[in-house]
Amino acid sequence: MIPARNAASTVARAITSVLSQSFSALELLLIDDGSTDDTVDRALGAAFGDVRLRVLRSPPLGVVAAANLGLTRARAPLVARLDADDAMLPRRLERQWAALAAMTDVVALGTHVEHVPDPARTPGADDGMARYVAWLNERGDWPDVHRNRFIESPLCNPSTLVRRDVVVACGGYVAGAFPEDYELWLRLVAQGHRIAVLPEVLTRWFDSGGRLTRVHPSYATATFAPLKARYLAPLCRDRGVWIVGAGRDGRRLARALVAEHVPIHGFVDADPRKIGGFRRGDRPIVATTALPHDGALIVSAVGIPGARAEIRAWLLARGEVEGETFTCAA
Numbered sequence: 001m002i003p004a005r006n007a008a009s010t011v012a013r014a015i016t017s018v019l020s021q022s023f024s025a026l027e028l029l030l031i032d033d034g035s036t037d038d039t040v041d042r043a044l045g046a047a048f049g050d051v052r053l054r055v056l057r058s059p060p061l062g063v064v065a066a067a068n069l070g071l072t073r074a075r076a077p078l079v080a081r082l083d084a085d086d087a088m089l090p091r092r093l094e095r096q097w098a099a100l101a102a103m104t105d106v107v108a109l110g111t112h113v114e115h116v117p118d119p120a121r122t123p124g125a126d127d128g129m130a131r132y133v134a135w136l137n138e139r140g141d142w143p144d145v146h147r148n149r150f151i152e153s154p155l156c157n158p159s160t161l162v163r164r165d166v167v168v169a170c171g172g173y174v175a176g177a178f179p180e181d182y183e184l185w186l187r188l189v190a191q192g193h194r195i196a197v198l199p200e201v202l203t204r205w206f207d208s209g210g211r212l213t214r215v216h217p218s219y220a221t222a223t224f225a226p227l228k229a230r231y232l233a234p235l236c237r238d239r240g241v242w243i244v245g246a247g248r249d250g251r252r253l254a255r256a257l258v259a260e261h262v263p264i265h266g267f268v269d270a271d272p273r274k275i276g277g278f279r280r281g282d283r284p285i286v287a288t289t290a291l292p293h294d295g296a297l298i299v300s301a302v303g304i305p306g307a308r309a310e311i312r313a314w315l316l317a318r319g320e321v322e323g324e325t326f327t328c329a330a
Helices: 011-019 039-047 063-073 092-102 128-136 142-148 164-169 180-190 221-236 248-259 307-317
Strands: 002-004 028-033 053-058 078-080 106-117 161-163 194-207 241-244 264-268 283-286 297-300 326-328
Touching: 002 011, 002 063, 011 028, 011 039, 028 039, 028 063, 039 053, 053 063, 063 164, 063 180, 078 092, 078 164, 092 106, 092 161, 092 194, 106 128, 106 164, 106 180, 128 194, 142 194, 142 326, 161 164, 164 180, 180 194, 180 221, 221 248, 221 297, 241 248, 248 264, 297 307, 307 326
Parallel strands: 002 028, 028 053, 106 194, 241 264, 241 297, 264 283, 297 326
Antiparallel strands: 078 161, 106 161
């Protein structure tokens, strides 16, 4: 399933990568989301008459509507996702199909990805995507994904293979002021389903400057905290939270949790200049040695590289249990 709008410059590469898969028993749905260029002609040309390609045309309603149209019109029980500017490596579908056949309790399976930076971007000018890909390529089985799901989106959407009936039954993709793929993964988990990542590089992820993850407001950094808070709230609304990190990320998450009616007990920080102060009016900032055992969920919200590992080690040494008494959200 490839949703596309005005993707004439890249769609042939995506189409070719699918139709040349080692797993050949497939149907390829190109959902043309109101393109005004020759996206469809380029796709048909790349297919060279291959009858496995089906083109669905729709008005320009957006990627969420296009993806949901593909889910409802697909005829196979498993649906693989790809963006029109990305590509599958030759054995991706073969490897994912075999993995899902063995993982009968998993409903969505991503892969590790090869990050292809935009050659027009100055090297080192923006390494945020590279850091995310490095983190993404550490993800693996269900326990790992479950433990890390509030840090970032644990599955790369254009790398996924999903069980169509489950995703459709849970409502498919939902449009809003948040990344629709990340919201879907969190919703699936909240409904009791399991998701995982096949730890093999099987998808080429082209990081062009114009891709939606870089230019659309639904994927802006500020949208992540409210989304995380929505799915964190049921885990801590009754017991409240201590937020590790009184900096920007911690403050942003605290605001989002308060909007979800979660009590904030206070903040924990290692910076002596912050300790003894307050956030959100009267919420204290305490040292790590002063964090009480009061039953509140401890949520790490420090996004500085390397800090997460240190915070995890401290909390585990203190006797906390990840997923039960603490979680990481940055």
